Amino acid sequence: VPESIPQDESRPVRVAIVGVGDVGSTFAYALLLSGLAAEIVLIDANRAKAEGEAMDLNHTVPFTHPTRIWAGDYTDCAGAAITVLTAGAKQKPGQSRLDCLQANARIWREIVPQIARHNPRGILLVATNPVDVLTYAALKLSGLPAARVLGSGTILDTARFRFLLSQHFGVDARSVHAYIIGEHGDSEVPAWSLANIAGMHLPDYCRAQGLPYEPEQMQKIFESTRDAAYHIIERKGATYYAVAAGLLRITQSILRHQNTVLSVSSLIEDYCGISDLCFSLPTVVDRGGIQRVLRLELDKTETAKLRHSAAVLRETIAALDLS
Numbered sequence: 001v002p003e004s005i006p007q008d009e010s011r012p013v014r015v016a017i018v019g020v021g022d023v024g025s026t027f028a029y030a031l032l033l034s035g036l037a038a039e040i041v042l043i044d045a046n047r048a049k050a051e052g053e054a055m056d057l058n059h060t061v062p063f064t065h066p067t068r069i070w071a072g073d074y075t076d077c078a079g080a081a082i083t084v085l086t087a088g089a090k091q092k093p094g095q096s097r098l099d100c101l102q103a104n105a106r107i108w109r110e111i112v113p114q115i116a117r118h119n120p121r122g123i124l125l126v127a128t129n130p131v132d133v134l135t136y137a138a139l140k141l142s143g144l145p146a147a148r149v150l151g152s153g154t155i156l157d158t159a160r161f162r163f164l165l166s167q168h169f170g171v172d173a174r175s176v177h178a179y180i181i182g183e184h185g186d187s188e189v190p191a192w193s194l195a196n197i198a199g200m201h202l203p204d205y206c207r208a209q210g211l212p213y214e215p216e217q218m219q220k221i222f223e224s225t226r227d228a229a230y231h232i233i234e235r236k237g238a239t240y241y242a243v244a245a246g247l248l249r250i251t252q253s254i255l256r257h258q259n260t261v262l263s264v265s266s267l268i269e270d271y272c273g274i275s276d277l278c279f280s281l282p283t284v285v286d287r288g289g290i291q292r293v294l295r296l297e298l299d300k301t302e303t304a305k306l307r308h309s310a311a312v313l314r315e316t317i318a319a320l321d322l323s
């Protein structure tokens with residue numbers, strides 16, 4: 001059992017959600033349906049929105065699981081096993097995730113210290129974009145140990161990648177093992193050299209099954225993965241179901257101490273010459289948060305791309321004053 005146990009065994013499992021817009025409210029709904037939390041507190045600068053969401057979710061309880069749900073404030077983060085941060089400005093059509101930075105960094109300076117003060121033993125899980133930079137900012141502004149500050153990172157990109165590969169190869173997405181690493185954003189990197197179906201790398205899989213392996217098709221699949229948010233936002237204005245499911249998967253691995261390997265964002269130290277940045281690598285997530293960031297055997301091109309992604313993030317962080 002890790003040293004930092006986020007929840008007190010004797011009290012109901014509480015999850016706090018800060019920001020109950022599209023992402024936060026969808027996650028709250030998924031969490032309620034999952035039955036993983038006994039208490040869900042909703043916090044939003046728009047108090048009426050948090051109250052409305054709490055009412056609607058409470059009316060869901062008779063169909064689901066006994067759960068206490070209310071609109072609260074930062075004092076209610078006390079004792080939460082996990083505080084999920086989804087507050088802030090979202091991407092508008094044509095905007096990149098990094099474009100949302102300054103507005104969301106201002107919000108972070110206001111809310112993160114309050115959460116850490118009321119809940120020094122819990123885990124912070126960041127979804128707001130740019131998620132890697134804001135995970136790093138949450139780490140610095142909270143003063144919490146690195147193991148207990150993580151971001152949804154490329155969990156969503158990895159899901160999109162596995163889905164598209166599964167469509168191409170005609171197998172269940174759960175049978176496709178492939179990761180997107182680095183920034184959750186334009187510089188993200190597909191770890192092709194590690195992608196496999198039934199333990200076979202994709203070119204080997206194709207050879208063994210008598211299928212063509214088409215590098216251009218693979219590149220298109222990556223581009224559709226990387227650009228998915230732009231295509232969805234153009235059509236429906238926001239993305240929220242898949243990220244909410246990803247947040248739920250992370251929450252489940254923490255609350256049930258599952259040691260699941262997930263491509264979440266966390267503090268990276270001494271990796272391919274990169275240190276003191278948050279981005280995604282396959283990571284073992286347990287009850288203490290980040291148990292271990294896995295060391296990958298990437299090829300030279302992937303390593304160079306990962307270093308480039310890290311450089312993009314470093315430049316962005318340098319523009320922030322986190323003192």
Ligand SMILES: NC(=O)c1ccc[n+]([C@@H]2O[C@H](COP(=O)([O-])OP(=O)(O)OC[C@H]3O[C@@H](n4cnc5c(N)ncnc54)[C@H](O)[C@@H]3O)[C@@H](O)[C@H]2O)c1
Pocket residue numbers: 018019020021022023024043044045046049086087088089090091100107110111126127128129130131152153156184238239240243
């Ligand atoms: N990490 C991912 O994979 C991923 C995926 C989709 C969206 N996102 C990001 O999640 C964030 C939220 O997206 P959304 O679609 O839910 O946006 P939204 O506008 O629907 O909701 C944001 C909520 O934050 C609240 N808020 C704003 N300032 C606040 C403050 N100071 N304190 C508390 N609450 C505050 C707003 O009132 C609103 O309810 C965005 O940054 C978006 O880019 C991340």
